[in-house]
Amino acid sequence: MSYRVDFTVISKAEHESRFALTLHNLSDQPVEKWSLHFVINRWIEPTSVLNGQVKQLGSYCVITSEELPLLASNSHFYTEFTMGTAPFTLHDDGIQEAFLVANTSVGFIKPLPVEVTCIDLGQPAIDRFTTKLPPAKALNIIPMPASVTPLSGRFKLTQSTAIASPNALASGAARWLQEELTELLHDDFPIHRDGNIHYQAHPEMAEGAYRLLIEQDNICLQASSKSGFTHATSSLLQLLPANPEHYAAAAYSIPMVDIQDQPHYPYRGMMLDCARHFHSIKRLKHLIAQLARYKFNTFHWHLTDDEGWRIEIDAYPELTRIGAWRGPNEVLLPQFTTINQRYGGYYSKQDAKELIAYASDRGITIIPEIDIPGHCRAAIKSLPELLVDPEDKSQYRSIQNYPDNVLSPALKGTYTFISNVLTEICELFPAPFVHIGGDEVPAGVWTDSEACQNLMDQHGYQDPKELQGHLLRFAEEVLQAKGKQMMGWEEATDGDKVSKKTTIFSWRSENAGLICAQQGYDVVMQPAQFTYLDLAQGYSADEKGVDWAGKLPLDDVYQYRPLAELAPEDPAHQQIIGIQTALWCELVNNQSRFEYMIYPRLLAISEICWSNPQQRNWDDFKARLNGQLKYLDKAGINYRHCE
Structure with missing residues (x-):
C-alpha cells in the first residue's frame, strides 16, 4: 500500500480525548493538492485541529492542508484534534476506512486506497470475556417450554413419513416444515391425506399456545391459532438431530416427548x-x-x-x-x-x-x-x-x-x-x-x-x-x-x-x-443496555461493536427482566x-x-x-445453548464462541 494512516490516543479525560493522526506517503511520487477522506463515528471539534482543516458530515471527514498542499514522497503529514468523548475502549472506535484524493480542484473524486492501522488506545490488554457452558442436556429446546415430559422411545423419520393434509390455520407452518424436511432429507417431503405428522386444531387452547406430542408412530402438533402451529413446528425442528448420522440407516431418530407451552409476552x-x-x-x-x-x-x-x-x-x-x-x-x-x-x-x-x-x-x-x-x-x-x-x-x-x-x-x-x-x-x-x-x-x-x-x-x-x-x-x-x-x-x-x-x-x-x-x-x-446487539459482547479491545450504552455479554442479556424492581x-x-x-x-x-x-x-x-x-434458569439455559451449537455449526452461522 502506497499510503497509510496511523491513529493514536495521546491524552484522555472523562469526557474528552485528544488524538494524533499521521498520514504517510510511502510512494515514490509526491501528492499535490491532496485531501484525506476517512470515517469515524465521533465529532471532531474543528477548532481543535492542530494542522490543517477538517470538514465533517455524519461519520465522513475530510482533512485538507492549505499550509502543506504538497505531500512529498516518503514524507508524512501530522495533525492532532480533540473529540468530546469518553476514552475509547474498542478498536472499532477508531478510523474504519480512508482514502486519499490528489488534485482536489478536479470535480470528480478519484480515491487512492489508504491502509488504516489499528488504533493505539494506550491501554493494557484485557482478556477475552468467556462463558463456560456445562454439558448439553438430552433435550435442548430454546426457549425453554413451560412443560416437557419425556416419553420412552423414539420416532423414526423415514422416507415413508409424510405430513398429513393440514387445516387452513396450519398451512403456513406445514409448508415451513415441508421445506425444512426437504432440505434435511435431500428429497421432496410429501404432504398427503394419510401422513403421520398431524396438525390438529384445538379451539380451546390460548393464542400462541401449542402441544407437541411425539409418539412411536405419529407426531401431533396441536394449537388453536396460526401462531401456535408455527411454535409447535419450531420445537419439532429443534428436536431433529443436527448431525444426520442416523440417515445412513434410512431414518432420523427423534425423542418421544410431550411438550405443552405458551408465550409469556405476546x-x-x-x-x-x-x-x-x-x-x-x-x-x-x-x-x-x-x-x-x-x-x-x-x-x-x-x-x-x-x-x-x-x-x-x-x-x-x-x-x-x-x-x-x-x-x-x-x-x-x-x-x-x-x-x-x-x-x-x-x-x-x-x-x-x-x-x-x-x-x-x-x-x-x-x-x-x-x-x-x-x-x-x-x-x-x-x-x-x-x-x-x-x-x-x-x-x-x-x-x-x-x-x-x-x-x-x-x-x-x-x-x-x-x-x-x-x-x-x-x-x-x-x-x-x-x-x-x-x-x-x-x-x-x-x-x-x-x-x-x-x-x-x-x-x-x-x-x-x-x-x-x-x-x-x-x-x-x-x-x-x-x-x-x-x-x-x-x-x-x-x-x-x-x-x-x-x-x-x-x-x-x-x-x-x-x-x-x-x-x-x-x-x-x-432498552439498549440489555437488547442492542451492536454493543460489544466483551471487554477486550478487539471485540467487535460499539459501547455507547455499555458492553453487553451473553450473561447480561439473559438476566434482563422488564420492570423487575x-x-x-x-x-x-x-x-x-x-x-x-x-x-x-x-x-x-x-x-x-x-x-x-x-x-x-x-x-x-x-x-x-x-x-x-x-x-x-441461567445454568439450565447454558446447557441447552451448548446443545444448540451443533445446529449453529451445521447452519454455517459465524456465532461468537462462548469459551
Missing part, C-alpha cells in the same frame, strides 16, 4: 437496520428462519435513515434512484464503511412481497419503519424541491452529526410526502402496524424558521417539540385512515400529540419505558406487551460480522421474550 421482536448497510433478501430470509426457529413473532424492518432509503416508492422514484446510494461522487456522501466507491441498494416492492410471504409461513409479522421527522437526510437530499425550506435558518447538529436531516412541519410538501409514502407502505405491508420512528430530533431545529414560528403561533404551541407532535399526529391520522396502528420510539410522545393507541418502543433506558407505560401507552421494551401488582406491568432486540448496522456490512453480532445472544433474548421469568 410481542417478541427483532429490529434490523437495513438503512446504514444494505442486507440482501437472502440474508434476511436466513435471519427470519432463525427468528421463527426460536419463537420470535415480529421482524421490525428499519428501511429508511439519514444514510439510505431502502424501499421502492412509486410516487417518488428519486428516493431509491438517489437516496439508496452513497459514495464519493454521489448526492449522499460516504458513511461508515465501503467509502471509496458507490455503495447501497434497495428493495423493490416485489422483494418486499416475497419476504412478507416467506415470513408469514414462519409466523413472523414484518413491521416496516419509515423514520420521521428526524433521520430523513436521504429523503431530503432526494427530494429537495419538496422537502427543503430555503428560508429556514435554524442551526442544529444531530447526534449522528448532521445539520440537515429533519423534515419541516411548516412545508406543505412534508405532508404530501408523508401521506404518499405511508399510503404506499400501508398497501404493501399487510401487518396492522407501521412504525414511524420519531426519535432523536435535535435541539435547535425549527427555532429560526419563520414559517415554523408562524405555525406555532397559529396553533398556540409553546415548545418546538409540539411541532414534532403535530407532524406525528398527522402521520397517525393517515395510518388510521388506512386501518393501521402507529408505532414509534419513545420520543414519539414528545409534544404530547399522538394518541394512546400508539405503541411505544423504549430504547434509551428501561425507565423511559416505565414512564410511557405509566402514561397509558402499550410499550415494547428495547416493580411490585408484581403494579399496573405498569400490564402495559408491557413484549421485548425486542435490535441490530443497528453502522459497522455491520458483511455476513460474517452480521452473524457474529447476533448469535448466540439472540437465543438468550428468545428465552426472555418467551418464558415466564420464574421459570428461567
Whole structure:
C-alpha cells in the first residue's frame, strides 16, 4: 500500500480525548493538492485541529492542508484534534476506512486506497470475556417450554413419513416444515391425506399456545391459532438431530416427548437496520428462519435513515434512484464503511412481497419503519424541491452529526410526502402496524424558521417539540385512515400529540419505558443496555461493536427482566406487551460480522421474550445453548464462541 494512516490516543479525560493522526506517503511520487477522506463515528471539534482543516458530515471527514498542499514522497503529514468523548475502549472506535484524493480542484473524486492501522488506545490488554457452558442436556429446546415430559422411545423419520393434509390455520407452518424436511432429507417431503405428522386444531387452547406430542408412530402438533402451529413446528425442528448420522440407516431418530407451552409476552421482536448497510433478501430470509426457529413473532424492518432509503416508492422514484446510494461522487456522501466507491441498494416492492410471504409461513409479522421527522437526510437530499425550506435558518447538529436531516412541519410538501409514502407502505405491508420512528430530533431545529414560528403561533404551541407532535399526529391520522396502528420510539410522545393507541418502543433506558407505560401507552421494551446487539459482547479491545450504552455479554442479556424492581401488582406491568432486540448496522456490512453480532445472544433474548421469568434458569439455559451449537455449526452461522 502506497499510503497509510496511523491513529493514536495521546491524552484522555472523562469526557474528552485528544488524538494524533499521521498520514504517510510511502510512494515514490509526491501528492499535490491532496485531501484525506476517512470515517469515524465521533465529532471532531474543528477548532481543535492542530494542522490543517477538517470538514465533517455524519461519520465522513475530510482533512485538507492549505499550509502543506504538497505531500512529498516518503514524507508524512501530522495533525492532532480533540473529540468530546469518553476514552475509547474498542478498536472499532477508531478510523474504519480512508482514502486519499490528489488534485482536489478536479470535480470528480478519484480515491487512492489508504491502509488504516489499528488504533493505539494506550491501554493494557484485557482478556477475552468467556462463558463456560456445562454439558448439553438430552433435550435442548430454546426457549425453554413451560412443560416437557419425556416419553420412552423414539420416532423414526423415514422416507415413508409424510405430513398429513393440514387445516387452513396450519398451512403456513406445514409448508415451513415441508421445506425444512426437504432440505434435511435431500428429497421432496410429501404432504398427503394419510401422513403421520398431524396438525390438529384445538379451539380451546390460548393464542400462541401449542402441544407437541411425539409418539412411536405419529407426531401431533396441536394449537388453536396460526401462531401456535408455527411454535409447535419450531420445537419439532429443534428436536431433529443436527448431525444426520442416523440417515445412513434410512431414518432420523427423534425423542418421544410431550411438550405443552405458551408465550409469556405476546410481542417478541427483532429490529434490523437495513438503512446504514444494505442486507440482501437472502440474508434476511436466513435471519427470519432463525427468528421463527426460536419463537420470535415480529421482524421490525428499519428501511429508511439519514444514510439510505431502502424501499421502492412509486410516487417518488428519486428516493431509491438517489437516496439508496452513497459514495464519493454521489448526492449522499460516504458513511461508515465501503467509502471509496458507490455503495447501497434497495428493495423493490416485489422483494418486499416475497419476504412478507416467506415470513408469514414462519409466523413472523414484518413491521416496516419509515423514520420521521428526524433521520430523513436521504429523503431530503432526494427530494429537495419538496422537502427543503430555503428560508429556514435554524442551526442544529444531530447526534449522528448532521445539520440537515429533519423534515419541516411548516412545508406543505412534508405532508404530501408523508401521506404518499405511508399510503404506499400501508398497501404493501399487510401487518396492522407501521412504525414511524420519531426519535432523536435535535435541539435547535425549527427555532429560526419563520414559517415554523408562524405555525406555532397559529396553533398556540409553546415548545418546538409540539411541532414534532403535530407532524406525528398527522402521520397517525393517515395510518388510521388506512386501518393501521402507529408505532414509534419513545420520543414519539414528545409534544404530547399522538394518541394512546400508539405503541411505544423504549430504547434509551428501561425507565423511559416505565414512564410511557405509566402514561397509558402499550410499550415494547428495547432498552439498549440489555437488547442492542451492536454493543460489544466483551471487554477486550478487539471485540467487535460499539459501547455507547455499555458492553453487553451473553450473561447480561439473559438476566434482563422488564420492570423487575416493580411490585408484581403494579399496573405498569400490564402495559408491557413484549421485548425486542435490535441490530443497528453502522459497522455491520458483511455476513460474517452480521452473524457474529447476533448469535448466540439472540437465543438468550428468545428465552426472555418467551418464558415466564420464574421459570428461567441461567445454568439450565447454558446447557441447552451448548446443545444448540451443533445446529449453529451445521447452519454455517459465524456465532461468537462462548469459551
